[in-house]
Each structure stands twice: as structure tokens, then as C-alpha cells.
Amino acid sequence: MRLGAKIVPFAGWLMPVQYTSIVEEHRSVRNNVGIFDISHMGQLIVAATPSSKKVGGESAVATWLNTMLTNNIDKLDIGMGQYTFLLNERGGVIDDLIAYRIGEQKFLLVVNAARTDDDFTWLENHLKEGRSPDRASGGLDTADPCNLTNRSTDFGGVAIQ
Known part of the structure; x- marks a missing residue:
């Protein structure tokens, strides 16, 4: 939350779906790395x-x-x-x-x-x-x-x- 995450409920979990913009995050993952918590699966x-x-x-x-x-x-x-x-x-x-x-x-x-x-x-x-x-x-x-x-x-x- 301190990083500006937009939090939404999903299947009983509170999940960050976005931090900045989707385009900016897409570019960041393509050029660097993305890490996603999949513990909800x-x-x-x-x-x-x-x-x-x-x-x-x-x-x-x-x-x-x-x-x-x-x-x-x-x-x-x-x-x-x-x-x-x-x-x-x-x-x-x-x-x-x-x-x-x-x-x-x-x-x-x-x-x-x-x-x-x-x-x-x-x-x-x-x-x-x-x-x-x-x-x-x-x-x-x-x-x-x-x-x-x-x-x-x-x-x-x-x-x-």
C-alpha cells in the first residue's frame, strides 16, 4: 500500500492489481523483471x-x-x-x-x-x-x-x- 497499490478483493484475497499505470508496469516487466504473489491460486x-x-x-x-x-x-x-x-x-x-x-x-x-x-x-x-x-x-x-x-x-x- 505504501508503494501506491490499487487493492481489490478477489476470491477472498485482497490483491494489488496496479501500482502506476498498466502500460508503465508492462514496460517495466518487459525491460526488467516482475514478481507476483500467486499464493491465492x-x-x-x-x-x-x-x-x-x-x-x-x-x-x-x-x-x-x-x-x-x-x-x-x-x-x-x-x-x-x-x-x-x-x-x-x-x-x-x-x-x-x-x-x-x-x-x-x-x-x-x-x-x-x-x-x-x-x-x-x-x-x-x-x-x-x-x-x-x-x-x-x-x-x-x-x-x-x-x-x-x-x-x-x-x-x-x-x-x-
């Missing part, structure tokens, strides 16, 4: 249970996530991420997100702050059913589903451009 973990099995050589978790998202999650190496979309049953976009592979059968989904609870509920409901949005098999044994946890309040983050 939702962070969902999707991980296999100890007895989860691979499906056709793929991670069981990746197989299920591939029915929920637009990109082939199983192509990610550990430590890599990709921009993707969470879809509804008609293929419409619910949210855009970044999916990171943080283990062989463990993924971090970084979702938009305003959609965190809705995204979590959507995924949780389909995980409980052991199905994808189109009701096709998600590749997981419904008696042995993966775990979904909302870790949004456990971590902070900073983006550097």
Missing part, C-alpha cells in the same frame, strides 16, 4: 493410493486425469508442467489450470482462486464415481480410487516474469 493434489495399479503402462492417476483434462498428462516427466483445461460433460471449459507431475503417480493441479472449491468438488464427485465426465471408465478401479486433496492453504507461491 488453488492447489489440488491427485495421487495414487498405495495399491493403485498402472493401466496399460500408464499411471492410473494420469489415466483418470486424461479423462478430465485436455492434454495427455502421462507425457509429463516428473517436475514438468503443462497448461490445460478442466472440462464439463459436454467438453466445455470449467477452468484453465497448470498440471504438474510431482511423482510417478502424483500430480499438482494449480487452479484459479475463484474456482478452487468448484474445481475440487467437480473432480471429487467424478473420482467417487470412478468415472470421467462422459461416464466412460476413468481407468481406475472404483474400489481403489486415487486421493484428491485441497492443499491451497498449505503453500504460497511467487511468479517471476
Whole structure:
């Protein structure tokens, strides 16, 4: 605030959206560096249970996530991420997100702050059913589903451009 930030409420957070002018800030980031607190972003973990099995050589978790998202999650190496979309049953976009592979059968989904609870509920409901949005098999044994946890309040983050 002492630097002149314009503060607005967003998804339960007070966020600085502008300090000087948008054009001046854009030029500053292009010519120098920009740092942005992204702690408000939702962070969902999707991980296999100890007895989860691979499906056709793929991670069981990746197989299920591939029915929920637009990109082939199983192509990610550990430590890599990709921009993707969470879809509804008609293929419409619910949210855009970044999916990171943080283990062989463990993924971090970084979702938009305003959609965190809705995204979590959507995924949780389909995980409980052991199905994808189109009701096709998600590749997981419904008696042995993966775990979904909302870790949004456990971590902070900073983006550097």
C-alpha cells in the first residue's frame, strides 16, 4: 500500500492489481523483471493410493486425469508442467489450470482462486464415481480410487516474469 497499490478483493484475497499505470508496469516487466504473489491460486493434489495399479503402462492417476483434462498428462516427466483445461460433460471449459507431475503417480493441479472449491468438488464427485465426465471408465478401479486433496492453504507461491 505504501508503494501506491490499487487493492481489490478477489476470491477472498485482497490483491494489488496496479501500482502506476498498466502500460508503465508492462514496460517495466518487459525491460526488467516482475514478481507476483500467486499464493491465492488453488492447489489440488491427485495421487495414487498405495495399491493403485498402472493401466496399460500408464499411471492410473494420469489415466483418470486424461479423462478430465485436455492434454495427455502421462507425457509429463516428473517436475514438468503443462497448461490445460478442466472440462464439463459436454467438453466445455470449467477452468484453465497448470498440471504438474510431482511423482510417478502424483500430480499438482494449480487452479484459479475463484474456482478452487468448484474445481475440487467437480473432480471429487467424478473420482467417487470412478468415472470421467462422459461416464466412460476413468481407468481406475472404483474400489481403489486415487486421493484428491485441497492443499491451497498449505503453500504460497511467487511468479517471476
